[in-house]
């Protein structure tokens with residue numbers, strides 16, 4: 598089978614052509630061990646290996662399981678993070694939050710960062726890789742923490758990024774203090790569950806949905822006690838769901854956060870909010 602025919606397996610299943618091309622490249626790299634350069638240079642591709650790629654493409658087409666779960670890796674901040682169905686697949690938008698956190702930490706020479714709802718640990722590990730700060734990532738899911746730990750090991754961030762099972766602040770000790778708290782929490786209202794893409798249904802409910810109808814539960818809980826764990830002038834940063842910036846800004850103002858700023862994503866959606874205590 599030729600590469601364009603494998604791409605066709607995906608486009609026939611309704612996957613847009615530009616995405617199908619990228620996905621087939623990823624499948625070839627991962628399951629056949631060829632680079633894009635090998636393919637472009639016309640290197641002869643082994644039939645056996647291509648057969649495996651074809652099978653994986655068929656599985657993707659039939660199930661609509663996200664390609665990142667099939668491969669077990671997702672691109673984020675220029676690195677390949679280990680992912681599985683116990684963690685959210687890192688989104689491009691989350692790089693906006695992560696880059697802003699890195700900028701603040703490096704500008705202020707901050708030492709202590711807390712990443713709440715760490716999932717795969719993609720934010721915590723990226724901060725640990727790009728700053729001198731010590732990062733603690735927390736999550737309520739034991740499986741997610743195993744994945745975060747695997748990423749910490751993969752990127753050799755021993756002692757720089759550590760992970761802890763905690764329901765919001767439940768396992769943060771009263772004397773612990775951070776210069777910055779970052780979170781990309783679950784923010785999708787539960788009533789939207791029926792209208793999501795098939796691909797998203799493979800992701801853990803725990804990482805996607807809140808209990809309340811506005812999707813604000815985690816913003817409220819994290820903001821309410823943030824002052825107890827932040828150093829003076831410390832920062833709180835969140836990723837936002839669509840249409841949530843005004844509500845989250847109000848929650849932050851009510852809890853004495855100042856200098857509130859919102860950053861938009863490429864689609865002009867308010868995507869990140871930050872403030873100082």
Ligand code: GLN
Nearest residue numbers: 687715716781782783804
């Ligand atoms: N922090 C992880 C991410 O940004 C997981 C977020 C979540 O589970 N809500 O991908």
